Amino acid sequence: MKNLVKILPLVAVLGITSCKKDQKADQLIVEDQTAAAAAAPTQEDLVKEAQAKPLTTVALSESDFEFGKIKKGEHVEHVYEVTNTGTNPLIISQVKPGCGCTVPDYTKDPILPGQKGQITLKFDSSNFDGLVNKQAEVYANVEKAPIVLTFSADIQR
Template identity: 80%
Template sequence: MKNLIKVLPLAAAMTLMSCKKDQKADQLITEEETAIVAPTPPTQEEMVTEAQSKPLTTLALSESNFEFGKVKKGEHVEHVYEVTNTGKNPLIISQVKPGCGCTAPDYTKDPILPGQKGQITLKFDSTNFDGLVNKQAEVYANVETAPVVISFTADVQPK
C-alpha cells in the first residue's frame, strides 16, 4: 500500500509533463486535424462524358414540355415524363440536373432495356414564385445528344 501511495503522485506528475508546451493537462492532444472538403460537383462536360461512356442508344420522350396551368403559391406539384428506349443498347440515365433548387428530380436508376419505358419525375415547389414560371432540367444519358432538356411551365397564383 505504501508503494502504491508513492507511485500515484509520480504517475500524475508524468501525465502532466507529457502535455505539450502551452497546453493544459485537461486538453485533448490530437494529431493534425484534416478539414473535410466537399467534393466539387462535376462539370457539364464531365457529366456528358460519363453519360456517353456507355454504348450509345436513342430515346423518345412522351413530351419534352409540360404545362401545369394555374398553381397556388406554396403548392408542390409534380409531373412524370415517360422515357422509351428506342435504341439497341440499354438506356442508362446517369443524372437529371434541374435548373434551380425549386425543382427536385427523380428518375429510373436501373438500365432501361431496348423497347422498355422508364420515368423522369420533376417536383416543383412554387413557394418563392409569382406569375408565369418556366423551368427546365437536363437529362444526362448514354445518347448522342446529351443532355436532353425537359421543361415545364406554371402560372403561380396568390393564395
C-alpha cells in the same frame, strides 16, 4: 488581371481546406475538402460519363409540360415517360434541375431496348409569383446529351 492571377491559386487552396475548432483543445484542425470538390462534376464531365456507355436512342412522351394555374406554395409534379428506341440499354446517369425548387426522380436501373422508364420533376412554387419556366437536364447514354425537359406554371396568390 495580374492580381487576379496571383489571387486565384490562394482562393483555390482556401476552397480546398476548411478549419474547425476542436472542442477538447484550443487548436485548429484542418480537414481536406478535396473529395467534396470532386463530387461536383461539370456539365462536360457528366456528358462524358453518360456517353462512355454504348449509345442508344430515346423517345420522350413530351419534353415540355404546362401545369397551368397553381396556387402559390403548392407542390406539383409531372412524370415524363422515356422509351428506349435503340439497341443498347438506356442508362440515365443523372437528372440535374435548373434550381433548388425542382426535385428530380428517375428510373435508376438500365432501361432495356423497347422498354419504358420515367423522369419525375417535383416543383415547389412557394418562392414564385406569376409565370415561371423551369428546366432540368437529363444525362444519359444518347448522342445529344443532355436532354432538356421543361415545364411552366402560372402561380397565383
